Amino acid sequence: MKKNKPKYKQIIDAAVVVIAEHGYHQAQVSKIAKQAGVADGTIYLYFKNKEDILISLFQEKMRIFIEYIEELIAGKQSASEQLFLMIEHHFRVLADNHNLAVVTQLEIRQTNKDLRLKINGILKEYLSLVDEIISRGMEKGEINSDLDVRLVRQMIFGTIDETVTTWVMNEEKYDLVALAPQVHKLLLNGCGAV
Amino acid sequence: MKKNKPKYKQIIDAAVVVIAEHGYHQAQVSKIAKQAGVADGTIYLYFKNKEDILISLFQEKMRIFIEYIEELIAGKQSASEQLFLMIEHHFRVLADNHNLAVVTQLEIRQTNKDLRLKINGILKEYLSLVDEIISRGMEKGEINSDLDVRLVRQMIFGTIDETVTTWVMNEEKYDLVALAPQVHKLLLNGCGAV
């Protein structure tokens, strides 16, 4: 399995650095190879093509992200608490990793439709997690079950995403994690929680 | 004034069609010119460069959009009603114009940082409009004035944008405009309206 070899992660980390530093359109394969300390051709022993680096990058980070959140909310009973932990973790991960924040909020979106569809495919796992929290919240009466789950999820993800993007665009001047309680309150209100 | 000459609008409309059909990176100037029924060089009598077409396109559409919404909400008293009219109009414009929806939700975002910053500059007028509705709603007691206006705006815009993007990504399979009441309700709840 190539994904477990050291150079695989090495190249992905190099890609995050290079894309964050130079922007997606200036992140040539040769630059990524140089940053990773390997030859250009070596990239193609681990990735099908340049697009595949980006997909794998997103997949890898998302996998870790989701696994962590799943652990985090595992023992919690209330949807409200689960939602809060998710929001806070989402904010914390990106606040702690400037490069990753730039890549996911700004650079990765500069890609073509096809690539974005693939990235959306990966994102679905996260969205499913949100759906589960919502559904469980409805079952327990925490969330108004008249609402459309999909719409609620779009509100939650849209708000979180927009909040992070605005923060990145404003050069991360303020404390993102500190916004978690307010965002949580807004979203919970929206859900019709009493 | 070049912006009032017929070819100016002709080229912008052609750009919307070509970009929606082929994607931003496959929207060569020659393709746009052909679609507009002018020579390649004519493009440059009306636009500084290819990037300028995109900026002008967004500016032009946003100008019409904002002017229309301003008229729409002019006589309305409640922030709730104003918000609803805005959401519905936002959805309706894009639902009525498939090409424009694809361009604004997917293609325009594939551009480099500089261009995105310019586009964000144009978007600010819309966001200001939202801010005004929120502020007025707070003054009247419709919206919980303890909330951060910026966060509320991010929730509103983030939710609307995410809703439209999801709809476009799902190949516009369902009725977007019909979602307006539910989205409106969600957002109003979020704002702490009683």
Place this chain on the structure above:
Amino acid sequence: MKKNKPKYKQIIDAAVVVIAEHGYHQAQVSKIAKQAGVADGTIYLYFKNKEDILISLFQEKMRIFIEYIEELIAGKQSASEQLFLMIEHHFRVLADNHNLAVVTQLEIRQTNKDLRLKINGILKEYLSLVDEIISRGMEKGEINSDLDVRLVRQMIFGTIDETVTTWVMNEEKYDLVALAPQVHKLLLNGCGAV
């Protein structure tokens, strides 16, 4: 005869200014038209094409130049004196007209082979004048008649031309006309004058 109409000279003078100021490759027809105060299309009522402007420019200036020198040397007996008057006038004309100097020494030479051949055709009149001075000098015994007239002419023209070009390249920092006596002496020595 178009050459006698005011706009003909107007355009040629504009071309000298524009080419000197912006360089040959940045001297677009539209710039020349603007400088001349006429419409782009008007240029083509007086000149076949852009190349024709340059040829006519050179022809016009050279005609005046030669006519003047012919008058100047008309009454003079010695080839030495004729040569001196020619050198001095050559230097003076270009020293007095910065733009013309830049155009003839630097910019006009940036043209393609065909155009340079045409320009050389015009230059031949000047070279013939030099040949005549040399031949008469040989007849009178002022110049060593064993020498090849063509080679002597190449020395004379080559030296004058190189001297002016070096002066232009050095930003005309020193007095070109003041060099005439020394250049004259050098060339006369070269001709074997005693």
Place this chain on the structure above:
Amino acid sequence: MKKNKPKYKQIIDAAVVVIAEHGYHQAQVSKIAKQAGVADGTIYLYFKNKEDILISLFQEKMRIFIEYIEELIAGKQSASEQLFLMIEHHFRVLADNHNLAVVTQLEIRQTNKDLRLKINGILKEYLSLVDEIISRGMEKGEINSDLDVRLVRQMIFGTIDETVTTWVMNEEKYDLVALAPQVHKLLLNGCGAV
């Protein structure tokens, strides 16, 4: 060092052929690549841009030229002899290489001011060599030391250059090398040698 790799010289030689054959402005990079038997992109592994090909070409040829002349005149005592060897070698190199003669006398001069300045910078090494010969000639009493070294150099270089250009323009119909003794005599006379 890229300059020692075979493809470096291969591309320069191809450039000489293509520029001589089609003229500078019709010497597209793709034509040069084809002539050199490499891909278009390969050019850019060895040269910064098209302009750089021309500069390197001139630099390379000038380097060989100067090195050869320096060896040639190393053991010679008289400035007269040194001057003759230089003139003859100058003529011989260009007479032996039609393409190079066309490129240096006609095509290379069609370039813009910036490029011409760079080329002049390279030419300075040659002009310095001439200056040295003149200075040494003055020390030894072979050349009239009242003369301005710069003017003498301009006469020497101007005459040689004009002679070669005239020969190229006349389609190289006569024997250029055979002119060396006469040109040498003319110049030596000019220098005031007895």
Place this chain on the structure above:
DNA sequence: AATGAATGAGCGTTCATTCAT
């Protein structure tokens, strides 16, 4: 005669990918 909007051919350069070593 004069205008100036419109035309459209033409090219230097980048960079993802390959493959011989």
Place this chain on the structure above:
DNA sequence: GATGAATGAACGCTCATTCAT
């Protein structure tokens, strides 16, 4: 496995010239 030199397709933009008014 690892290398990195070589490949070659693809495109935004300029500007001399035309021609309807």
